[in-house]
Amino acid sequence: MPAPAANKRVKNKRVSRNIIIGSEAWALPPVGHPDRPKGVPDDHTKRWTVYVRQPDGDPSLTTWLNKVQFKIFNTYENPLRTCDNPPFQVTETGWGGFTIDIRLHFQPISGEKAQYRQHFLQLEKYGDEKLQAEQEKTGCVRSEFLEVVQFNEPTEALYEALTADDQWSYLALGAKGGKKTSSMSTGPNGRPKRGFPNGERSAQLPEKGGDDIPFSQEQEAELINQLKAKMAEVDKALAGENKKREETEAKLKSLREELGHEAAQQAAQQASGDRSRRR
Amino acid sequence: MASGRDVRDMLGLPMGVDAQKSAVQKRAKAAAPVRRIQGVAREVAALYGERPPPVAVYEEKKAYRAKRQNQGPAKKWVQQPFVNQARVDGLILKHWRRKPTIAPPVQDGEDAPMEEGDNVEPYIENSGDFLKYSIQVDLPTFTDEEYDAYLRSDDWSREETDYLFEVVKDYSYRWAVIWDRYDYQPANKSHLTQETVNGDASQALATLPFAPPKQRTVEDLKARFYHISAKLMKLRIPEMQMDAEQYTLYETLSKFNPELEGNRKLLAAALMNRSMDEVKEEEFLLAELQRINMAANRLDAEREELRARLEHPSANQQVSAGLASFTSSQALQALFSQLFAQDRSKKRASGGATGPSRISLNTNDLIQTPSSANAQLSAAARRQSMATNQSAQTPVRTLSPQQEYRYNVSTHDRLTSGVTFGSDKLLKMRQAKSNVQTQKIAAALAELGVSEVISLPTIKVAEVFEQLIGKVGKLLDVRKVREKEEGESRVLEQMKQRRSSEVQNGDASMSNGTSVEPQAKHEVPDSQEQTPGLDGEGEADDDDNDNDGDGDAHGDGDGEVDADAEGEEDDEDAEGEEDSRVPSETLSRAASTAHKRSASVLSQGSIQSSKRARK
Secondary structure, three states, X not given: OXXXXXXXXXXXXXXXXXXXXXXXEEEOOOOOOOOOOOOOOOOOOEEEEEEEEOOOOOOOHHHOEEEEEEEOOOOOOOOEEEEOOOOEEEEXXXXXXXXXXXXXXXXXXXXXXXXXXXXXXXXXXXXXXHHHHHHHHHOEEEEEEEEEEEEEOOEHHHHHHHOOHHHHHXXXXXXXXXXXXXHHHEOOOOOEOOOOOOOOOOOOOOOOOEOOEOOOHHHHHHHHHHHHHHHHHHHHHHHHHHHHHHHHHHHHHHHHXXXXXXXXXXXXXXXXXXXXXXX | OOOHHHHHHHHOOOOOHHHHHHHHHHHHHXXXXXXXXXXXXXXXXXXXXXXXXXXXXXXXXXXXXXXOOOOOOOXXXXXXXEEEOOOOOOOEEEEEEEOOOOOOOOOXXXXXXXXXXXXXXXXXXXXXXXXXXXXXXXXXXXXXXXXXXXXXXXXXXXXXXXXXXXXXXXOOOOHHHHHHHOOOOOXXXXXXXXHHHHOOOHHHHOOOOOOOOOOOOHHHHHHHHHHHHHHHHHHHOOHHHOOHXXXXXXXXXXXXXXXXXXXXXXXXXHHHOOOHHHHHHHHHHHHHHHHHHHHHHXXXXXXXXXXXXXXXXXXXXXXXXXXXXXXXHHHHHHHHHHHHHHHHHHHHHOOOOOOOOOOOOOOHHHHOOHHHHHHHHHHHHHHHHHHHHHHHHOOOOOOOHHHHHHOOEEEOOOOOOEEEEHHHHHHHHHOOOOHHHHHHHHHHXXXXXXXXXXXOOOHHHHHHHHHHHHHHHHHHHHHHHHHHHHHHHHHHHHHHHHHHHHHHHHXXXXXXXXXXXXXXXXXXXXXXXXXXXXXXXXXXXXXXXXXXXXXXXXXXXXXXXXXXXXXXXXXXXXXXXXXXXXXXXXXXXXXXXXXHHHHHHOHHHHHHHHHHHHO
């Protein structure tokens, strides 16, 4: 069998991968505090990390991701930070949030050009009260977004790589070291952790959410339900609007009949004229 | 004759007794290395001759006898009763155990042996040694609800199913044993069976619950058990989330076909039970078949050859793709240059790493005879076609639906290749063709409380979101139409009111009745005051109307105060009238407010208008 070609594409297939793009920020101790790290300018109040990672137990990012470049604010020294190997993250200190350009470089076998993503570096508390309270409690402001990277018609080589079972082997490698492996590969409930042998091994979202699992199928279902509820709302509004429209239509019809064709035309002109004038 | 002695003398060797001694020594030396064969009788060993066999036979009994360990008196053994912890019934069995050495009580040394003799304390050993041999098999379990919901069967009662599970558990999935011991007796029917056996309607009664137990085959038992296992497995883990191992297990469970299995066993048995004659016959038939096949092949080949000879020219043309057109040297040259160019471009593309096989051409090839060139050419073409074939056949890994789900692979009809992001898709949906519409959609979504960034931009979410956006779009469209119609009807209503008021005004001025006039006047400003609120026309219009309303109110007051119709009062009245008509007549002509004002100020206009009204 010849090696999978890098220039031939697998037709009509799409391989999707979930990644998490996010940032975390902690407050630095005030100036003069013994814990304050040295060499940090006095006006910096936060330490932050911006990262690109896979959800826990997902197939390895590096199967398709070659390197990541973070374009941080240009007053930083060397504002274009490049990460060739995981973890793809940049840690810095600062005092203000800004938008970070994240450039994803794909593996050469994919034959794809690099793509930009943007992430706003959230340093201050945000969100609803509950979220803010938690951020207050932990002292860490995390702002994460799930992104779905879709490889449409991937090259054969990439397809092969993305459907191989060794995409999870990075977990086993990382957990080398005797006793630790068992504790690492099983979760608190004694079941094998996601991604480890005998555990759930899938590139889909994790089935169940948890404290340390920010994105899961449960949440997805919840979100879908929310959207469906909104849809029902819209439906209701639509029905009401339709009813109103019918009423006005009937009224209009009767008025037109009453006043005659000419008046109706005039009115139509006027009404549309009004609209055009307003615009 | 020289004796040995002489020879020895000549050679200067020692003689006499010494010589004999040395001979004896020599013999002994020669004999020493010959290993004595152990454990074999001397006579037998002699039979081996010079060379002993490579594998020596030893009698073990003689060769390795362990030394007797004589340490004290013989140990005592007793038949020790014990409780096997692996058993639940607490049955006490006995086994031989070395008698435990009980330290004799120190104070009454003499009584001790006596006591030991008669008080055979029923010490019962509680042995956990056998626990490890008691292996419980994993069995799927089900609740009553699950049974009722999913596992019911016409052929199997609940009791029999339970019995089956019990037996499977007892005999740990050893199906042959299970089948052998399987003897299900329905609990409530034993007294009834005798009666039914006598009855001639046993056929009809066979279906009733008290029918005699069915004869179940191994396949029946397996089928039932596997069916339930598969169902339960699917209930516990959804099909899509099983890992590879679980899924293969699930597949084997769910694909068990008792008939096929039965047939297979039947055939295997039949194969086993063939007689020698049958075996021979089969072999003979097979050989015959092979012979016939070979003959047929040969015949076919011969015929093919014959046909090829008969239809030589056309066949040739077909095979080598119109080589006939390259018979002239000119055409050949053209072909060569074409191939040469092709070759070069290919080389460039593949970086020159074409391997050892020579498919490239060089100028020397041109000098060769046309026939050899042709041969090479066709060979090259064949190779090329083979290469393309191969690449076309490159097997793209085929995945089962379950695997596709695991690797998040999906199939779509139309795809533009490249990388896309889920959130981009969601963003795109928010955008309509026009900027205004986009803003409207955003406003509507904000009103609904849909956040600007959807945190999980998966495909499923995108689908639902698309529906939502579609509905919002529809809502906006309907709203737009309704607003338009409302505006139109409002204008028409105004017209109607104006007409009716005009008619009333006309009546009032005709009758010159003083009591009616204020009422009619009152109506006019009312309708005008309503208009700005209602139709929300242009701001200029609004202002205008407001002013007019004010003026009218003023005029109204005047009218009420001076009951008599004076010139001035007339003017005011006219203004009111004029204004009431202005929207219907002059607005459509886009008359400026200044014009209206001037018209209302001029008494002439007012007179004209009042005249018109009277008509």
